[in-house]
Amino acid sequence: MITYPFTAICGQEDFKLALTLCMIDPGLGGVLALGDKGTGKTTTVRGLSHLLQDIPFVNLPIGATEDRVLGTVKLDVLLNEKRLEIQPGLLAAAHRGILYIDEVNLLSDYLMDVLLDAAATGGYYLERDTISQWMESRFCLVGTMNPEEGNLRPQLLDRFGLSVHISTPTDKALRMEIVQRRVAFDTDAAKFAARFKNEEALLAAKIVAAQTVLPSVKIPAAIYDAVTELCIRHQVEGMRADILLMKAARAHAAYHGQATVTAADVETVQNFVLSHRSKQAPAPQSSSRESKPSGDKEGEPKKVSTI
Missing domain, CATH: 1.10.8.80 (Magnesium chelatase subunit I, C-Terminal domain)
Structure with a gap:
């Protein structure tokens, strides 16, 4: 399956930069993207995972059970073969990759705490009955949410290292470019990806060098x-x-x-x-300020004053 190139995405420069910085230094703790649906957030994250030599990309569903997220003991092996074998969860599968959660504000507080702790410490303990096993899980946590559908607790919001607001572009030329690129990709994905092959290679090398x-x-x-x-x-x-x-x-x-x-x-x-x-x-805000796709509007995180 051909993935939409990361460098082909336009209109998401802040999100792309924030993700890139987290790839350079995973200790930044991930990115929270707030804003509109249908703005290519998932496409952007998938594109980044493909750019960096297909690092793991794990999409964690909101309704995922604790066992699916953290892992569990394989009961059939334990009962039939009398030996312990762990079935890794989504957290372990995301090791050295990206863990993506859409509508992260709807995830249970318990699982959110576990995810953020794992993102900060590089792993977690899988506790099952008398079993306690350390699971390696170093990943870049990327969450997206629409603030109109509910907010994260302040303690959890603070645990995301970086945040960006993603809004629907209002610039006509930019919207046309986004649509034209998407149509070209859907028409011939291989040909479209080839157009950005050099840019993808250059950016990947730049990230590795950084x-x-x-x-x-x-x-x-x-x-x-x-x-x-x-x-x-x-x-x-x-x-x-x-x-x-x-x-x-x-x-x-x-x-x-x-x-x-x-x-x-x-x-x-x-x-x-x-x-x-x-x-x-x-x-x-100045009333004479021109409207731009990346400008502030009601509901966005406030722009901070410069140093």
Whole structure:
């Protein structure tokens, strides 16, 4: 099956960048995408998994049982062969890949807690009767939701490292381009994918290179100072925002082949980290501001002030 190319997706630049940063540094803790249905969120995530040499892509259904998510003991093997064998769950299947949950706000609180703990620690304990087995599960958690259908608890919202808002494009030319590309892909998927083969290879190589140099990227004292000041200004709770903003800025610098994090890196990624954590009132919008596909509108995470 041919997957729609990641680089062919247009109109989702923030989402694509946030996902890319999480591939460069899995410690960022995943991405929460809020907004409209039918905007290509699933297509974007699948495209990324294919771009990076077909890393695992696991779609976790909202109605999945605990056994399906976490795993269980194979009773037939235990009864017939008198030996213990574990049936891995979806979490284990997502190891070193992407775990995608549509309408994540409708997932049970218990399973959501387990997922976020696993995303933070790299695994979980499968507890069944007298059995306690550690299951490796390092993945990029990607959740999507429509805030109009209910919100996540603040504690869970904070556990998503990055967040973006995805809105339906209002620019006529952009909408036409999206439709034209989709029709071309549906007509001849192989031919369409071939158009983006070089771009896909270049981006994949760029991400791998960024993963390699990430630990060596330097963070000047001035950047630590700026990030701390920014998080204080936005009245975020705890220290998670400070840490994630620094990591996201470093991943962004690595992505662009820089040896040092700059203020521009922080400015580019700050809304990903702070929009769902900030207690600062949103800045008033100018009435003369032109409407753009990526602009603010009612219901979106507020734009944060720059450093």
